[in-house]
Amino acid sequence: MKIEGRTFVISGGASGLGQATAEELVRFGGYVAVLDMNEDNGAAVVSKLGADKTRFFQCNVTDTESIAAAVQGTVEWVKETGKPLGGVIPAAGISLPSTMLDRHNTPLSLPDFNFVLSVNLTGTIDLVRQCLPHLAATTPPSSGSLEDGERGVVIMVASAAAFEGQRGQVSYAASKGAIAAMTLPMTRDLSRYGIRVVTLAPSLFDSAMTSLMSNKVRQSLEGAMEFPRRAGRPEEFAMAARHAVENVMLNGAVIRLDGGMRMPSKL
Numbered sequence: 001m002k003i004e005g006r007t008f009v010i011s012g013g014a015s016g017l018g019q020a021t022a023e024e025l026v027r028f029g030g031y032v033a034v035l036d037m038n039e040d041n042g043a044a045v046v047s048k049l050g051a052d053k054t055r056f057f058q059c060n061v062t063d064t065e066s067i068a069a070a071v072q073g074t075v076e077w078v079k080e081t082g083k084p085l086g087g088v089i090p091a092a093g094i095s096l097p098s099t100m101l102d103r104h105n106t107p108l109s110l111p112d113f114n115f116v117l118s119v120n121l122t123g124t125i126d127l128v129r130q131c132l133p134h135l136a137a138t139t140p141p142s143s144g145s146l147e148d149g150e151r152g153v154v155i156m157v158a159s160a161a162a163f164e165g166q167r168g169q170v171s172y173a174a175s176k177g178a179i180a181a182m183t184l185p186m187t188r189d190l191s192r193y194g195i196r197v198v199t200l201a202p203s204l205f206d207s208a209m210t211s212l213m214s215n216k217v218r219q220s221l222e223g224a225m226e227f228p229r230r231a232g233r234p235e236e237f238a239m240a241a242r243h244a245v246e247n248v249m250l251n252g253a254v255i256r257l258d259g260g261m262r263m264p265s266k267l
């Protein structure tokens with residue numbers, strides 16, 4: 001899909017990997033609806049990228065009404081700009097590490113487990129679900145992919161933890177593993193509408209989420225990378241997301257972005 005002149009919805013677009021993707025898509029002529037809980041960061045992204053190319057919607061992806069309002073706002077903005085919806089990138093995510101049984105003999109907290117799933121998994125599927133009727137109603141523009149009748153692309157964000165979750169990552173791995181597992185059936189459901197599905201699975205990337213790690217944990221994770229031996233940069237995630245938008249043959253795939261790393265059991 002040609003990015004220029006299309007509108008993309010990005011949750012978690014006010015920070016880290018989501019923000020870098022918003023910046024990349026705008027750089028290539030796209031329009032971005034930034035959905036995030038963090039109003040200050042959302043306003044900063046709009047002022048950086050321009051109010052003509054971006055619009056911020058404060059949104060909590062665990063609240064279906066909040067998503068509905070943001071999607072409706074995006075649809076109205078699209079009517080104003082005339083730049084049709086092209087895709088949705090649900091990148092909002094959290095991590096709440098906790099072991100199955102701690103040293104005080106307390107098992108994993110069920111509310112904490114459900115909270116991680118509600119943001120990372122339900123928050124992903126609910127946003128995608130609510131964007132789909134609008135993507136399916138899009139008339140493919142007269143650009144390069146016209147002959148394919150491509151209407152849209154869904155780019156989900158999993159993690160290397162979907163495959164090699166570390167200690168303390170049961171809930172995070174459950175949420176990301178589910179996203180990886182949903183990729184193929186979602187692709188099969190949406191192919192008849194000309195909507196593709198690609199999932200990116202990063203390992204360690206610089207962001208607000210990973211800035212909370214201690215130096216020891218970070219160095220240990222970087223040491224597990226093959227090449228390059230460093231955390232990924234948000235722009236490198238954004239490059240992959242852009243390619244996933246542009247390349248019509250990428251569909252039904254879960255793509256690791258990990259510098260060859262396989263996460264060790266413990267650090």
Ligand SMILES: NC(=O)c1ccc[n+]([C@@H]2O[C@H](COP(=O)([O-])OP(=O)(O)OC[C@H]3O[C@@H](n4cnc5c(N)ncnc54)[C@H](O)[C@@H]3O)[C@@H](O)[C@H]2O)c1
Binds near residue numbers: 035036038
């Ligand atoms: N950074 C990494 O190393 C890494 C690795 C693998 C996967 N990921 C995934 O990438 C995605 C982006 O993470 P990041 O590293 O950029 O983190 P980040 O903390 O920089 O950004 C996450 C954004 O999501 C928003 N958010 C959180 N909960 C929300 C909610 N309920 N509703 C709306 N917005 C909400 C936050 O306000 C924040 O702006 C996440 O899904 C994360 O799990 C990150």
